[in-house]
Amino acid sequence: xxxxxxxxxxxxxxxxxxxxxxxxxxxxxxxxxxxxxxxxxxxxxxxxxxxxxxxxxxxxxxxxxxxxxxxxxxxxxxxxxxxxxxxxxxxxxxxxxxxxxxxxxxxxxxxxxxxxxxxxxxxxxxxxxxxxxxxxxxxxxxxxxxxxxxxxxxxxxxxxxxxxxxxxxxxxxxxxxxxxxxxxxxxxxxxxxxxxxxxxxxxxxxxxxxxxxxxxxxxxxxxxxxxxxxxxxxxxxxxxxxxxxxxxxxxxxxxxxxxxxxxxxxxxxxxxxxxxxxxxxxxxxxxxxxxxxxxxxxxxxxxxxxxxxxxxxxxxxxxxxxxxxxxxxxxxxxxxxxxxxxxxxxxxxxxxxxxxxxxxxxxxxxxxxxxxxxxxxxxxxxxxxxxxxxxxxxxxxxxxxxxxxxxxxxxxxxxxxxxxxxxxxxxxxxxxxxxxxxxxxxxxxxxxxxx
Numbered sequence: 522x523x524x525x526x527x528x529x530x531x532x533x534x535x536x537x538x539x540x541x542x543x544x545x546x547x548x549x550x551x552x553x554x555x556x557x558x559x560x561x562x563x564x565x566x567x568x569x570x571x572x573x574x575x576x577x578x579x580x581x582x583x584x585x586x587x588x589x590x591x592x593x594x595x596x597x598x599x600x601x602x603x604x605x606x607x608x609x610x611x612x613x614x615x616x617x618x619x620x621x622x623x624x625x626x627x628x629x630x631x632x633x634x635x636x637x638x639x640x641x642x643x644x645x646x647x648x649x650x651x652x653x654x655x656x657x658x659x660x661x662x663x664x665x666x667x668x669x670x671x672x673x674x675x676x677x678x679x680x681x682x683x684x685x686x687x688x689x690x691x692x693x694x695x696x697x698x699x700x701x702x703x704x705x706x707x708x709x710x711x712x713x714x715x716x717x718x719x720x721x722x723x724x725x726x727x728x729x730x731x732x733x734x735x736x737x738x739x740x741x742x743x744x745x746x747x748x749x750x751x752x753x754x755x756x757x758x759x760x761x762x763x764x765x766x767x768x769x770x771x772x773x774x775x776x777x778x779x780x781x782x783x784x785x786x787x788x789x790x791x792x793x794x795x796x797x798x799x800x801x802x803x804x805x806x807x808x809x810x811x812x813x814x815x816x817x818x819x820x821x822x823x824x825x826x827x828x829x830x831x832x833x834x835x836x837x838x839x840x841x842x843x844x845x846x847x848x849x850x851x852x853x854x855x856x857x858x859x860x861x862x863x864x865x866x867x868x869x870x871x872x873x874x875x876x877x878x879x880x881x882x883x884x885x886x887x888x889x890x891x892x893x894x895x896x897x898x899x900x901x902x903x904x905x906x907x908x909x910x911x912x913x914x915x916x917x918x919x920x921x922x923x924x925x926x927x928x929x930x931x932x933x934x935x936x937x938x939x940x941x942x943x944x945x946x947x948x949x950x951x952x953x954x955x956x957x958x959x960x961x962x963x964x965x966x967x968x969x970x971x972x
Contacts (some may be wrong), residue, residue, distance in 0.1 A: 535636070536958040538778040540727040542590075542643060544583055545734035547786035548574040548931035550759075559759040562767040567781070571939035573971070575930040576946045577785040579884055579897050580829045582925070586784035586947060587644040592624040593966035595949035597887030599624040601645060606883065607829055610841040612816045614827075618661055619645055623889055625963055627951050628652045628725070634960055635721045641714055642685075642729040643690070654723060657713075660686035660731060661840065665969070683713045687732055692739040693920050700754050704761060707732045711765040715772055724959070728769075733762070737787045741923025745789050778957050781934035782950055786929030791903030792867065792872055795912040798825040799865070801933050802915075805858075813910040820844055823854060830898030832858060832905030853894075855880060858896060858972060867916055874916070876901050902926050932971075939971040 525852040549555060552572060556564035578596065579588045580603055588601040596602050600623035606615050621799040622645065628638045629650060638654030640646060647658035649670035657678065662668035662685050669675045691699035702839065707730065714728045735760050742749025797815075800806035806826075807819035815825055820842040822835045834851055845851055856880070865874040881893040898906055904916075905924045932939075932950055935955065942949050948968030955962045956970035 526571060526623070535724050536778060537724050537774060537776070538726075538954060538958050539773055540725070540780045540782070540954065541769070542587070542727060542729035543733050543781065543783045544587075544729065544731045545737050545785060545787050545925065546783040546931070547926070547929040548572075548783075549929060550787075551931060553659060554643075558967055560763040562763045562770075564783070566766075566935070567933050570779075570933060570935040570937055571971075572931060572933045573939060573941050573945045574928070575782070575932045575950075576944045577925075577927050577930050578947055579879065579899055579927065580831060581785045581927045582829065583636075583644045583731070583784055586930075587729075589623065589947045590782070590950050591627045591643065591645075592622070593627070593948060593962065593968050594624050595885050595887060595948065595967050597881075597885035597890040598965065598967070600889045600892065603827060603829070603831060603894065606892075607815075607827060607833075609833075610843075611839045612818075614815070616643075616661070617648055619650065619658075620648065621884065624965065626650060627954070628654075628656070628727075630955070630963055631725050631960070635959075636724040636960075639717060639721060641717070641722040641725040641727065641732060642710060643727060644729070644731070645677050654725075655717070655721060657683075659684070659729075672818045673702060678713055681713050681716065682709055684709050687735055689739075689755055692735075696739075696754075697833065700736075700758065703732050703736060703758065705892040707762060711769060715769060718772060724824070730762070732758075738921045739923070741787060742789055743922065749819050765904070778937075780950075780954060780957070781931075781933040781935075783930045784947065786926035787923050787927075788902050788926045790905060790918075790924040791872065791901075792905075792916040793919055793921075794830075794865075794900070794906045794916055795909050795914070796832070796898070796906050797908050797910050798912040798913055799862075800824055800826060800832075803861070808910065815908075815910070816841070824858060824895075824904075826908045828906065828908040830900060831894030832862075832898070834895045836895075851878065857893060862896075862898065865915075868914070869916075873901050874904050875899070899927065902928075934971075936970070942969060942971060945971065 577586050584604050588599050592599040601617050605644040606617050633654035637651045641657040644659045647661040650658035655672045658668035665675045687703045687706040740751050740755045744755035807822045809817045809819045810853045824831050835843050837846050853896040862878050879897045951964040952968050952970040956972045
């Protein structure tokens with residue numbers, strides 16, 4: 522008997538749903554000729570229902586995107602604005618976790634309706650919530666012992682040698698070791714998923730694969746260039762993933778709804794843009810004496826950045842050493858930055874770097890809007906805006922050859938006709954999932970059902 526059967530029992534006649542999340546897998550990778558080549562089993566499955574391209578969220582980062590998906594609300598409601606956030610006074614950089622979520626999650630909503638939940642590996646699920654079922658946290662978890670709810674689940678996962686994430690540092694040191702580690706992580710995740718599916722009661726089960734994002738970051742360029750070894754390794758990874766997915770689908774119970782989705786697209790990296798370098802070179806960011814850190818910024822600073830492409834005005838009364846008055850001075854500075862940053866171009870190729878610069882209130886709405894960056898850059902595809910200090914050049918390169926895109930995520934529902942929104946966004950996924958299993962969506966959700 523499974524670990525949780527003594528707590529919860531299956532409700533007869535209830536719709537079941539399985540959600541597979543593939544981090545960073547683009548619509549282009551799973552559809553058409555490329556999909557049939559890379560993931561033939563998945564591509565075939567995706568012809569048996571509705572497959573839609575889907576727009577992600579700004580900033581386009583996995584933590585922000587998955588939080589947007591599983592709450593069904595925009596960042597100013599769920600409170601996650603980046604992989605790194607900050608406390609303005611005194612200035613402190615922080616890494617948000619599930620403790621920082623301000624909105625009801627999909628699994629908490631389902632638990633309130635007594636649906637039995639199984640969730641594995643979704644970003645921003647550490648620490649795991651107390652749900653009507655079980656959760657296995659994400660790569661933010663320091664170890665397996667602290668990654669599970671209930672805690673009794675951890676020893677079972679340890680027996681399976683479950684991995685929270687691959688060791689990405691290996692990609693820069695030993696590519697073969699990285700690829701072997703990546704394969705091992707994926708295999709163990711699918712193994713654990715299939716065992717828990719068989720042994721535990723569930724009405725809703727979500728499995729997320731983060732390793733797709735990892736390989737895309739490091740091997741995308743080599744694959745696209747046709748590098749013999751890298752392209753072979755990239756293709757082999759996706760073929761093995763495809764085989765795991767095929768085996769998993771065979772294990773799904775009859776009549777179970779199936780959803781497959783990604784959180785953002787991917788493309789070839791065209792360069793890394795060091796935004797704080799530009800702010801410093803143009804007199805907006807002044808760093809004090811000593812180590813170059815944002816917490817040491819001079820009181821005459823007018824603006825600074827956190828990745829990716831988030832700009833904060835050094836606002837009087839909000840920031841630790843704020844100097845820009847609210848009202849007209851604040852608005853004038855934002856307009857000035859929008860105008861100047863909108864024209865940024867690559868110093869060597871003259872390629873535009875910025876598609877748009879958004880005011881926070883133009884793309885977000887909600888109770889936590891005041892915590893969002895004052896301006897958010899939407900980059901031209903391929904450019905990744907970083908916040909590194911002490912860089913000599915505006916645009917550089919690193920070991921990452923693939924980067925996230927706002928467009929070209931995907932959403933699929935098996936054996937169901939969807940009515941596309943214009944555009945379909947991550948906000949529409951949770952309301953659609955709830956509609957599939959005949960549950961009402963919380964009123965706070967920003968998206969709409971696609972059924």
